[in-house]
Amino acid sequence: MKMLARHRREELICQQNLASSSSSEEDTDQLQPPPVRRKPVGRKKASPQKRGMTLALTSGVFAALAGTFGKLAINQAETISVCEQVSNYQFKFSTHDAFVLCENASVYIRIVAFVTMILLNTVMWTTFVKALHYCSTSLEATITNTAANFFSSAIVGQLVFDESVSLMWGFGTVLIICGLLLMNYGGGGKTGAELRDYRKKSKIR
Template sequence: MSTSTPQSIPQSSTSPWIILAITSGAFAALNGVFAKLTTDNHTTAFAQSLAHLFGLDSSPVIEMLTRGACLGLNVLCNVIMWALFTRALTAGPSTVKVSITNTASNFLATALLGMIVFQEAVGGLWWLGAAMMGAGCILVGMREGA
C-alpha cells in the first residue's frame, strides 16, 4: 500500500487577500474625498466649471446636483470598501493582517489624494508619524505569525 503525500499547490506571489485589503483601503480614502467634496468649497468651483463647460449658467441647482453626485459617490465608495474588506477578511490569514494592510493603504491613499485633489501640504512630521504607525502595525503583524 503506498502512501501519498499531499502535493503543494504553487501560489502566486501576491495573495488575493492583500489585493482586496489594499483596494479596500483605497476606496476608504476615496470615500473620504467624496465626503469632503460634498461640503467643500472646491465643489462650488467644480460645479461652476461644469456649468461653463456645458454652456449653462452657473446656478445653485448645478451646484446641488454636483454635491448630490459627490454624496452618491461617497456612499458607493463606502459600500465597495466594506464589500472588499469583508472579502479580504474571509480570504486572509488573520483579521489583524488584513486590518493592518487596509489601514496602511488607507493612510497612504488619503495623503496622496489630499495632496492631489485638495492641494494639502503633508509635512514631514505627518510622514514620520505614519511611518511609526506603519512600523507598529508591522510589529503587531509579525506577532501574529507567518
C-alpha cells in the first residue's frame, strides 16, 4: 500500500511539473513579438515622367525603322542595292550573281518590307499613345518621338543607304537635345493626368 501511494504521489508531481512547464512555454510564446516580415529588395519603379520619355524614344526608333522598310518597299533600286551589299559581304557572292539574285527576289523582298513597315507602325503608335499618357504634355511626347526618329533615321541612313550627314544636321541635333533637356527638367515629373487635376483644383480655389 505504501508503495502504491508513493507511485501515485510521484505521478501527480510529474503531471504538475509538465503542466507548469507547458504553461511557462505558452507565456514565453505570448511575450515574444511576432516576426517582422521584410519586404523583398527589388528595383525601384521608374517615375511616370521617365517612363513616358522612354516610351516616346522607343516609338521614335520604331518610326525610323518603319520608314526604312517603307523606303525599301517603294524604291526597287534601293532594295536591289541593299540586297547586293548583304549578298557580297555576308554570303560572299560575286557581283554578277548578287545582282541576278537580288533582281529576281526584289519583288518578294519589297512585299516583306511592306508588311514589316505596317507592323512597325502599329507598334510605334501603340508605344506613342502610352507615352502621351505618362508625359506631362503631348508636345513633350511629340518632340521626343520626333527627335528619336530623327537620330535613328540618320544612323540607319548612314549604315544602310550610305547617306552623309551635314553640319546643319549636327546643329539641329544640338538644338533638339537642349529642348528635350528643358522639357524634362521643367515639367516637375508630373504626368498629363496629374497636371490636369492640378489645374482643375487651382481653378476651383
